[in-house]
Amino acid sequence: MMNDLDQLEAQSIYILREAFNRLDKIAMLWSIGKDSNVMLWLARKAFFGHVPFPVLHVDTSYKIPEMIEFRDRVATEWNLPLIIGQNKAALAAGMSPEQGRVTCCSALKTEGLKALLAEHGYTGVIAGIRRDEEGTRAKERVFSPRNDTNEWDVRDQPPEFWDQFKTDFAPGTHLRIHPLLAWTELDVWRYIAREGIPVVDLYFAKNGRRYRSLGCAPCTGSIASTASTVDEIVEELETTKTSERAGRAQDRESEDAFERLRAAGYM
Amino acid sequence: MSNTSPLKIVVVGHVDHGKSTLVGRVLHETGALPEGKVEYLKEVCDKRGMPFEWAFVMDALQAERDQGITIDTSQLRFHTGNRPVLIIDAPGHKEFLKNMITGAASAEAALLVIDADEGVQEQSRRHGYLLHLLGLTQIAVAVNKMDLVEWSESRFHEVEAEIRAYLGGIGVIPTHVVPVSARGGDNIATASTKSPWYQGPSVIGALDGFSAAASVTDLGLRLPVQDVYKFDHRRIIAGRIESGRIKVGDRLVFSPSGKSARIASIEGWAGSDISVVTAHAGQSVGVTLDEPIFVERGQVAHLAEGAPALAHEIRARVFWLGRDPLALGDRLKLKLATAEYHVEVAAIERVIDVEDLGSHQGAQVGRNAVAEVVLRSRGAMAFDSFGDNARLGRFVLVHGYDIVGGGIIAQALDNRNIFQVDHQVTTESRARANGHKGGVLWLTGLSGAGKSTIAMELEKRLFQKGWQINVLDGDNVRHGLCSDLGFSHEDRTENIRRVGEAAHLFARAGMLVITAFISPYRADRDRVRSIDPQAFHEIHIATDLEECERRDPKGLYRKARKGEIADFTGISAPYEAPENPELALNTDGKSVEETVSELVAYVEAEFGRNAVESRSA
Known part of the structure; x- marks a missing residue:
C-alpha cells in the first residue's frame, strides 16, 4: 500500500511529466529553500535521473551567503542546467528593503523573474509553492495561467479537476506549474528525512535559533528552536502552532500585501 | 505520527448558507489554526468595522x-482526533460553479450545508446533483443557522425532509443530517445543549463516519501512456497506473493501436539501485518493453483480458461550464486520461433540470446545465464506462484555450465494432469515424422540379446532424470544373461525366455528396452509377412537366415555349426518366420541408449509423 508521502510523490511526478510533455519551453524555479530542493529531487525521479529543463535562480543579491554556496555546490554535484537572473538595473538604482519591503520584493524578485522569463521565452515555469503556506496560495491551481504581464487573475481561475490541467493558452501568456501545492511543511520535512535530500544548514538550530523559511537576509527572521537535525525538525513541526511564514516580514505590511504581490506575478 | 493520506471532504451548498463559516469553525474547534490566527482575523474585522467573521479563515482574497x-x-488539513482530513471549501454562488467543481471533483465525501431559515435552495440542489454525477455517494447534511429559527425542532425536520426527498430522487441517502450553528459553535465538535431533541453525531462525528475511497488496485490494468523518454540508452514508457497492477513479464496491449509487447523492466532512476518488479494503482512508473513497438502518449496499456471499450461514439452525461451554450454540431477537444480526441456533438438527447430532476428536449445546453449527449470522435477512443472504472470513464471538454465542461461516460454506442486501426485508411474506417457511410445521392428531374432547393435544404439538415456533406450543383461546377463546356448533347454528357467522377471521389473520402443536375440522359446517369454501384443512389425528383411549367421559377419554360431557348429539356429536348431509381419523390402538394424529411429518413436508413454497423458487423 502507498502511504501519504508515496501518494504525494506520485502525484507530483505526474504533474512534472504533464508540464514537460504539454509545454514547449519550461523551466524550474530554484529558491535554494527546502521546497525547491524537494522539487528538484522529484524531477530527477520523474525523468529517471535527468533534469530535462533549465533551473532558474533569481538572485536578489540580498540572499544569505550560505544559500549561494549551497546552490553552486548542488548544481555541480547534480549537474543542473542552472540559469541565474538578477534585476541589475534596480540594484544599480539602489533598490533595497529600505524602499519598502513589498516594493523591494516586486522589483528584485517579481521583475527579476519577469525579465528572465521574457529573455528566454518560457511558456511554463515550475514553482514550489504550497497551499498550506498562506491563504491566497491555498486558492491556487496546479496549472495556473498568467497573462502577458505575468498577472494572476485570482477572481477568474480556470476549472481544474480529474487531473486534467489547463495546457492550452494564448500566445504571450504562460503557465505557472505547482507540483507541491498539496504538500504541507511537515510533509516536506518528512520526505526530506525519508529520501535524504540535502538542505542548507541554516534550517538547523545553532545557539537556540534556526530559520524555518528562507528568503533574503534583511526580511527573514529566525525562530527560537533547538531542532538541529531533520528528525528533530519533524518532531518540532508535529507540535508547533506557529505559522511558517511568521518570520517573513513582507507578508504583514497590510491585510492584502501578499495577495497584491502574487497578483502582480510573485511566486 | 499518522502516515495515512487525509480523507478529502468537500463542503458545498447555496451561497450564504454558511459553508466558509462552518469550515473556519471546524478548523478552530479541532485546533488546526496556527497561533495568533484568530487574533489576527479579529484585527482585520475590527479594521473593517465588522463583527468577527469565521469565514475569513478560508476567504483570504480581498474580493471575498x-x-x-x-x-x-x-483547502486545509486538520485532524478529527481519529484521522487526518483535508477539508475543501467550495463557493456556493452560481457564478463560480467551475470553482465548486474544481474543489468537489477530488473529494471522497461531502458535507452539504443548508440554511435552516431559507431551507433548500437552487444551489443546494445543483450541488447535490453534481456531487452525485461526480461519483460522490457519501453525503452528510448540516442544517446551519439553527439560532435564526430559535433551534426549532419542527423547522429542522421540515428542512431535513425536504433535502432527504431531493437526494432520494437521485439515489443518495445522507449519512447524517445535523442541526448546527456554525457561528455559535453548536454541534460542531460536541453535542450542544440547545438541541436536546437531537441524538445524532456532531459535524466532526459525521465526518468521522465517512470511509475512504475504495482501492482501484483490484480493477483491470489501465496504464495511460503519458510520455515516452529517451534520455539515455533506455526507451522508457512513462505513465501513472490508474487501476490494477503490473509486473515484469506481463504482456501489455496498447489501445487503440492493438500493438502488444512484454514489460522488460520497471525503471527506477539512476540515483537508486532498488530493483522493482511490480507496481500498482496510484504509482507514476516507467517501463521498458521487450519489443520496439510504436507507442505514444494517449494510448492505454492494459492486459489482454479485461480490455477497455473502443468506440467512435459515446453517450455521456456532461456538465457545461462554457460561456456560450453547447450546441448540436459543436466541435470540441475531449481529454480523457492522457488522450485527446476531436469530437463533435452528434446529439443532445436530453437536458436535465436539476431543480425538479425533470428532463426536456433541447437543441442546446446552457452554462452550468447538465445534459445527456452523444459525442462522436474522428478516431477510435479507448475508455471504460464510468460505472466500470471511473478513472477511464470521465473526461473534460476543451474549446479554444479553455476547459468548458466535463462528463462521465454512460456507454459506447458502436461498441460492437471493436477493431484495430489499420495503417491504411479504409472506407470502413472512414465510415466509422464519421458515423455514416460516404456515397452519392444523385438527384435527377426536370428544370423547376425542386432539385437544388431540396439539395440545399437536405445539406443543411444533415450538416446540423454532424454529417460530412457536400452539394454539387450546376452553379458551382459550371463556373470551374466545367467552365469550358456548353449545352450541346456532347457537352452535357461530358459535364455529367466530370460531375460523376468528382462526386465519387468525395464519396470515397467518406463524404455524402448530393448532386442536383437535370441529367436527362439515362445512359449518362448509368455511366456515373457504374463508377461505384454500391455508393450511387439515384433519386428521381418526379415533379411532372405541367407542375414544373406552372412554377417556372426562372422563367425558362416561357422562353423555351417562345423558342428563345434551344434544346430545353421537356420542351425541345428529351428527359429520360429513371426506370429503377433507388427512390422517387413526388413533390406535388408537398412542402419542401415534407419532401426533405422523407429524404432525411431515407438517407439515415441507407447511409446512417445502423448502415455502418450492419455493413461491418
Whole structure:
C-alpha cells in the first residue's frame, strides 16, 4: 500500500511529466529553500535521473551567503542546467528593503523573474509553492495561467479537476506549474528525512535559533528552536502552532500585501 | 505520527448558507489554526468595522472579504482526533460553479450545508446533483443557522425532509443530517445543549463516519501512456497506473493501436539501485518493453483480458461550464486520461433540470446545465464506462484555450465494432469515424422540379446532424470544373461525366455528396452509377412537366415555349426518366420541408449509423 508521502510523490511526478510533455519551453524555479530542493529531487525521479529543463535562480543579491554556496555546490554535484537572473538595473538604482519591503520584493524578485522569463521565452515555469503556506496560495491551481504581464487573475481561475490541467493558452501568456501545492511543511520535512535530500544548514538550530523559511537576509527572521537535525525538525513541526511564514516580514505590511504581490506575478 | 493520506471532504451548498463559516469553525474547534490566527482575523474585522467573521479563515482574497462570499475553492488539513482530513471549501454562488467543481471533483465525501431559515435552495440542489454525477455517494447534511429559527425542532425536520426527498430522487441517502450553528459553535465538535431533541453525531462525528475511497488496485490494468523518454540508452514508457497492477513479464496491449509487447523492466532512476518488479494503482512508473513497438502518449496499456471499450461514439452525461451554450454540431477537444480526441456533438438527447430532476428536449445546453449527449470522435477512443472504472470513464471538454465542461461516460454506442486501426485508411474506417457511410445521392428531374432547393435544404439538415456533406450543383461546377463546356448533347454528357467522377471521389473520402443536375440522359446517369454501384443512389425528383411549367421559377419554360431557348429539356429536348431509381419523390402538394424529411429518413436508413454497423458487423 502507498502511504501519504508515496501518494504525494506520485502525484507530483505526474504533474512534472504533464508540464514537460504539454509545454514547449519550461523551466524550474530554484529558491535554494527546502521546497525547491524537494522539487528538484522529484524531477530527477520523474525523468529517471535527468533534469530535462533549465533551473532558474533569481538572485536578489540580498540572499544569505550560505544559500549561494549551497546552490553552486548542488548544481555541480547534480549537474543542473542552472540559469541565474538578477534585476541589475534596480540594484544599480539602489533598490533595497529600505524602499519598502513589498516594493523591494516586486522589483528584485517579481521583475527579476519577469525579465528572465521574457529573455528566454518560457511558456511554463515550475514553482514550489504550497497551499498550506498562506491563504491566497491555498486558492491556487496546479496549472495556473498568467497573462502577458505575468498577472494572476485570482477572481477568474480556470476549472481544474480529474487531473486534467489547463495546457492550452494564448500566445504571450504562460503557465505557472505547482507540483507541491498539496504538500504541507511537515510533509516536506518528512520526505526530506525519508529520501535524504540535502538542505542548507541554516534550517538547523545553532545557539537556540534556526530559520524555518528562507528568503533574503534583511526580511527573514529566525525562530527560537533547538531542532538541529531533520528528525528533530519533524518532531518540532508535529507540535508547533506557529505559522511558517511568521518570520517573513513582507507578508504583514497590510491585510492584502501578499495577495497584491502574487497578483502582480510573485511566486 | 499518522502516515495515512487525509480523507478529502468537500463542503458545498447555496451561497450564504454558511459553508466558509462552518469550515473556519471546524478548523478552530479541532485546533488546526496556527497561533495568533484568530487574533489576527479579529484585527482585520475590527479594521473593517465588522463583527468577527469565521469565514475569513478560508476567504483570504480581498474580493471575498469585501463581498462576503467565497469566490474560489481552497483547502486545509486538520485532524478529527481519529484521522487526518483535508477539508475543501467550495463557493456556493452560481457564478463560480467551475470553482465548486474544481474543489468537489477530488473529494471522497461531502458535507452539504443548508440554511435552516431559507431551507433548500437552487444551489443546494445543483450541488447535490453534481456531487452525485461526480461519483460522490457519501453525503452528510448540516442544517446551519439553527439560532435564526430559535433551534426549532419542527423547522429542522421540515428542512431535513425536504433535502432527504431531493437526494432520494437521485439515489443518495445522507449519512447524517445535523442541526448546527456554525457561528455559535453548536454541534460542531460536541453535542450542544440547545438541541436536546437531537441524538445524532456532531459535524466532526459525521465526518468521522465517512470511509475512504475504495482501492482501484483490484480493477483491470489501465496504464495511460503519458510520455515516452529517451534520455539515455533506455526507451522508457512513462505513465501513472490508474487501476490494477503490473509486473515484469506481463504482456501489455496498447489501445487503440492493438500493438502488444512484454514489460522488460520497471525503471527506477539512476540515483537508486532498488530493483522493482511490480507496481500498482496510484504509482507514476516507467517501463521498458521487450519489443520496439510504436507507442505514444494517449494510448492505454492494459492486459489482454479485461480490455477497455473502443468506440467512435459515446453517450455521456456532461456538465457545461462554457460561456456560450453547447450546441448540436459543436466541435470540441475531449481529454480523457492522457488522450485527446476531436469530437463533435452528434446529439443532445436530453437536458436535465436539476431543480425538479425533470428532463426536456433541447437543441442546446446552457452554462452550468447538465445534459445527456452523444459525442462522436474522428478516431477510435479507448475508455471504460464510468460505472466500470471511473478513472477511464470521465473526461473534460476543451474549446479554444479553455476547459468548458466535463462528463462521465454512460456507454459506447458502436461498441460492437471493436477493431484495430489499420495503417491504411479504409472506407470502413472512414465510415466509422464519421458515423455514416460516404456515397452519392444523385438527384435527377426536370428544370423547376425542386432539385437544388431540396439539395440545399437536405445539406443543411444533415450538416446540423454532424454529417460530412457536400452539394454539387450546376452553379458551382459550371463556373470551374466545367467552365469550358456548353449545352450541346456532347457537352452535357461530358459535364455529367466530370460531375460523376468528382462526386465519387468525395464519396470515397467518406463524404455524402448530393448532386442536383437535370441529367436527362439515362445512359449518362448509368455511366456515373457504374463508377461505384454500391455508393450511387439515384433519386428521381418526379415533379411532372405541367407542375414544373406552372412554377417556372426562372422563367425558362416561357422562353423555351417562345423558342428563345434551344434544346430545353421537356420542351425541345428529351428527359429520360429513371426506370429503377433507388427512390422517387413526388413533390406535388408537398412542402419542401415534407419532401426533405422523407429524404432525411431515407438517407439515415441507407447511409446512417445502423448502415455502418450492419455493413461491418
